[in-house]
Amino acid sequence: MSSEERIERTIGILGAGKLGTVLARLATAAGFRVLIAGSGAAERIALIVEVMAPGATASTAHEVVAEAEVVILAAPLGKVHALPTTALSGAGAVVVDAMNYWWPVDGILPVFEETELSSSEVVRDLMPGARLVKTFNHMGYHELDSEARPAGHPDRKALAVVSDDPAALEIVAEVVDAMGFDAIDAGALAEGIRFEPGTTAFGATAGRAELLAMLEPMTVQRS
Amino acid sequence: MGPSYDRESQDMELGIYTFGDLKAHPLTGKPESAHARLTRLIELAKSADRAGLDIIALGEHHRKDYVISAPEVVLGAMAAVTSRIRLSTAVTVLSTQDPVRVFQQFATIDQISGGRAEIMAGRGAFVESFPLFGYNLDDYEELFDEKIRLLLELRDNEVVTWRGRLRPSLEAALISPRPFQGQLPVWIGVGGTPQSAVRAGVLGTPMFMSFFQGPDSGRRLVDLYHRAAASAGHDPGSMKLASGGHIYISPKSQTARDEYHPYYSDYFTQLPQFARGMPREVFDQWVRSGLIVGSPQEVIDKILHHREVLGVDRYVGQIEVGSIPGEMVDASLELFANEVAPVIRRETAVTASPT
Numbered sequence: 420m421s422s423e424e425r426i427e428r429t430i431g432i433l434g435a436g437k438l439g440t441v442l443a444r445l446a447t448a449a450g451f452r453v454l455i456a457g458s459g460a461a462e463r464i465a466l467i468v469e470v471m472a473p474g475a476t477a478s479t480a481h482e483v484v485a486e487a488e489v490v491i492l493a494a495p496l497g498k499v500h501a502l503p504t505t506a507l508s509g510a511g512a513v514v515v516d517a518m519n520y521w522w523p524v525d526g527i528l529p530v531f532e533e534t535e536l537s538s539s540e541v542v543r544d545l546m547p548g549a550r551l552v553k554t555f556n557h558m559g560y561h562e563l564d565s566e567a568r569p570a571g572h573p574d575r576k577a578l579a580v581v582s583d584d585p586a587a588l589e590i591v592a593e594v595v596d597a598m599g600f601d602a603i604d605a606g607a608l609a610e611g612i613r614f615e616p617g618t619t620a621f622g623a624t625a626g627r628a629e630l631l632a633m634l635e636p637m638t639v640q641r642s
Numbered sequence: 643m644g645p646s647y648d649r650e651s652q653d654m655e656l657g658i659y660t661f662g663d664l665k666a667h668p669l670t671g672k673p674e675s676a677h678a679r680l681t682r683l684i685e686l687a688k689s690a691d692r693a694g695l696d697i698i699a700l701g702e703h704h705r706k707d708y709v710i711s712a713p714e715v716v717l718g719a720m721a722a723v724t725s726r727i728r729l730s731t732a733v734t735v736l737s738t739q740d741p742v743r744v745f746q747q748f749a750t751i752d753q754i755s756g757g758r759a760e761i762m763a764g765r766g767a768f769v770e771s772f773p774l775f776g777y778n779l780d781d782y783e784e785l786f787d788e789k790i791r792l793l794l795e796l797r798d799n800e801v802v803t804w805r806g807r808l809r810p811s812l813e814a815a816l817i818s819p820r821p822f823q824g825q826l827p828v829w830i831g832v833g834g835t836p837q838s839a840v841r842a843g844v845l846g847t848p849m850f851m852s853f854f855q856g857p858d859s860g861r862r863l864v865d866l867y868h869r870a871a872a873s874a875g876h877d878p879g880s881m882k883l884a885s886g887g888h889i890y891i892s893p894k895s896q897t898a899r900d901e902y903h904p905y906y907s908d909y910f911t912q913l914p915q916f917a918r919g920m921p922r923e924v925f926d927q928w929v930r931s932g933l934i935v936g937s938p939q940e941v942i943d944k945i946l947h948h949r950e951v952l953g954v955d956r957y958v959g960q961i962e963v964g965s966i967p968g969e970m971v972d973a974s975l976e977l978f979a980n981e982v983a984p985v986i987r988r989e990t991a992v993t994a995s996p997t
Contacts, residue, residue, distance in 0.1 A: 437834045457837075466873070467836040470866040497779070521914055523768045526779050559915075560834075561859050565931075616914035624927065 429454060430594065431487025431512075433480055433502055435464040438517060439493035441564045442555060442598075443472035448567070449597040454478040454487055458494075458501060484512065489594055491515040491555065492542070497525030499542060508548040513587045515594075516542050517555035519616050537612035539581075550587035554580040554595060554602070557614040562624045567599025577601035577627040579620065579634055581610045601627045605634050653991035654949060655956040656983045657697025658690055658975065659732035659886060662710035665965040668908045673965075679709045682968055684719055686961075689972065691724035693979030697958055698724075699732035699762060704770040707912055714747040721755035729755055732850070732886070732958065733764030733831040737785040738771035740809070741793040745817060745826070752821035759821065762850055763790055764831035765838070781808060787841065790830065794845060797828050829884070832863070839863045843870025848882035850958075856932025857885055857948045864952050882955045885948045889934040889959030890970075891941050891977040898936045899929060901970065906935075909964030934959060938981035945986055957986075 430446045432439045435457040443455045453475035457464040461477040468477040483490060484506045494502060496518040507514055516539045520531040531538055539553040555563065555578060568575040578600045582588035592602035605613065613634050614620040620633040662683055666673045674682075683700075690698050698720065700713035710716055717729045729751060734744060744761065752759035765786050772779050788806045795802050796817050804812040831850040832838035842849040849867055851860050868878035888906070892898035903925050910916035916924075929935050934944045945957050959978065962971050 436836065440836055464837075466869060467840060467866060470869055471836050471862050519914070523913065526769045526772070561855055564859060617917040619918070619921075622915040623921075623924065 428452070428489065428594075429487045431478075431483035431490040432456070432475075432493055433483055433490060434493030434495075435467055435477075436493070436495075438555070438560045438563075439491075440467065440471035441560045442491055442493055442517065443468070443475040445563065445567055445598040446594070447472060447474040449594075449599070451594075451597070452476075454483045456480040456483045458498075481506070487512060489513045489515060489590065491517055493517050493555075495525060496520050496531070496538060496542075497528060499545060504546045508546040512549065513584075513590050514546065514549040514551050515555065515591055516551060516553045516611075518542070519556050519621075521616065537609055537615060539608055539611045543583075543608060550582070550584045551608060552580060552582040552584070552587050552591040553608060553611040554578050554591060556611075557618075557621045558624060559622065566624055569599065570596060570601075575599070575601055575626065576624055577603050577630040579603050579605040579611075579614045579630060581605045581608050583608045603627060603630060603634070610634075653987040654945075654954070655696040655884075656945075656978070656986060657695050657699065657728070657730075657956070657958040658686075658889075658961040658978070659697075659699035659701065659730075659958050660686065660710075660960065660962045661701035661703055661708045662716075663707065663909070663962055663964050663966075664709045665707050665909065665912065667965045667967075668904070673707075676709050680716065680719075683709070683716060684723060686971070686975070687720040687724050687727065687729075689975060690979070691727040693975065693983075695727060695979055695983065697728040697730055697760075697956070699730035699760075699958055701732050702735050702766070702771075703768060704774050705768060714744075714751065717751050717759070718754060721751050721758065724755070724758075726758075728758045728760055730760035730827075730829070731762045732960075733762045733766060735766040735771050736763040736789045736793065737765055737782065738775045738777050739789070741789045741796060742812075742815070742817065745793060745796040746819070748826055749817075749819050749821040752823055752826055753819055755822070757822040759823075760827040760829065761793070762829040762831045763793065764833070767833065783837075784808065790828075790841070790845065790847075793828060794847070797826050829882075834859070834863065836863065836866055839867040840870040843867040843872075843876070843878075843881075844874040846871060846874065846876035846881065848884065850884040850886065850956075851952070852960075853885065853887040853948075854933065855887075855928050856944075857951045858932075860885065860952050883953060884956035884958060885952055885954045886958040887934060887960060888963055889941065889961055889974070889978070890966075891936065891938055891974045891982065893937060893977070895937045895940055898940075899926065902935050902966075905964050905966040905970075909966075912964075938977050938985075941978070941982050942985050942989075945982070946989060949986075949990060 429452045432455040446453045456478045465477045520538045543551045566576045595602040748759045829848045830842040871878045890902040907919040910920045
């Protein structure tokens with residue numbers, strides 16, 4: 420029954436690279452309708468989607484933003500300006516930031532270096548109006564791929580989820596759960612700084628209790 | 643050199659690669675001098691050659707924690723003091739180099755070494771070379787795409803006429819010298835990005851994949867590579883595949899992990915994912931899921947797993963990371979060459995399909 424409800428929800432993924440294709444595969448397995456887009460025409464990623472995430476639909480970024488209720492940003496953060504930020508601002512869609520500031524590949528970006536904000540708060544400021552949620556960023560794509568388990572499984576791993584929009588957080592928590600991970604409500608978007616690169620939680624493949632311990636203490640209140 | 647071992651058969655090629663890490667030792671706080679480090683690298687090539695390994699490859703970086711920014715020069719020195727081992731890169735950051743110059747340098751190494759040079763081109767895991775050589779990171783994809791195509795033109799033709807967007811055109815340009823081998827091998831190294839596997843397939847080049855943990859995630863990448871190759875008219879069966887990643891071998895399983903973990907953890911502090919070091923539990927988890935650290939038998943099993951899962955023709959292990967001491971590297975190399983390689987060659991020669 421719950422899977423019938425899920426299939427009505429459309430998950431969009433912007434980014435058809437390492438992370439995007441793994442998320443597309445997990446979301447498809449969870450029964451969602453999945454649209455995935457790279458930076459160009461849908462045909463350019465058709466073979467990739469067919470092989471890496473069968474069942475997902477190769478699309479354009481425009482189609483993803485127009486049709487998906489939940490849009491996951493899975494591009495390199497250095498390419499954030501190439502994302503349809505204006506459309507995402509106005510769409511009212513729930514937007515999931517799965518990106519990290521990764522200087523070896525992104526280069527040194529002052530906007531992320533010279534700030535006390537978490538990277539997702541910087542992203543939020545690029546798309547005001549979007550209902551921004553941060554998750555999927557702190558576990559490696561190999562682990563996301565191999566560690567998804569059904570609810571209640573003793574080896575199930577957990578993902579931290581933060582947002583300033585409780586209803587959006589709730590929706591994304593359901594999506595995370597359906598895709599095979601316990602979702603931990605870790606508070607306001609600013610709390611995302613607790614599972615960015617350099618923290619204990621980042622790169623860990625941990626269950627609920629273990630991840631909660633890594634995220635303590637949470638001090639920033641949801642506004 | 644038993645009767646079952648024949649270089650022309652389908653037994654697996656085995657080798658090593660290194661970035662020439664120049665990291666400060668965690669106890670002394672001092673990095674080795676560039677002179678001492680490069681001397682040690684050349685000794686490593688001699689040892690690997692003497693031990694009968696098939697390949698040594700060098701990574702190009704433009705950072706103070708790696709000594710190799712000019713792998714061509716180091717390979718040239720290695721060419722002069724080795725006799726059988728193939729000399730390659732892992733990788734050449736082609737996006738920020740001139741393919742003509744790259745080709746000339748490797749053709750020269752090939753002439754010096756009597757046909758032992760190879761190029762493995764990749765996008766690299768770092769981007770320091772972009773500002774250094776005046777390239778724009780916004781052209782990251784297009785630079786690699788354009789330059790690998792030009793490099794393949796140079797590989798195949800002595801006189802090249804070429805037009806691109808990011809490099810001046812070539813008009814009936816003579817490319818000299820030609821390599822000693824009939825064709826200089828050009829590989830593409832990929833780090834897991836699907837588009838990179840598609841590119842290698844479409845261009846019909848052999849592909850190298852590196853893994854931090856097990857190779858299972860590479861299955862789809864190989865499938866994608868083969869599908870892309872077939873769609874471009876290449877015969878997927880004739881295209882060589884290689885895999886690699888970090889490797890450390892010690893006589894006993896437990897001691898291998900105990901010896902290696904402090905250096906591995908320290909190595910990762912220079913990267914974003916484990917800026918505070920890699921916890922032992924995470925390390926043990928990585929070893930369980932395929933990081934090649936262990937006794938000779940464990941390493942044999944793990945490399946054969948790469949062969950089984952991905953169908954690779956070649957395995958090259960990154961034998962040095964961070965501040966790992968030279969004695970540990972030498973001991974690991976000796977076990978690789980003397981205890982691991984003979985078994986893998988025998989096993990893979992037996993399982994090779996009859997000709």
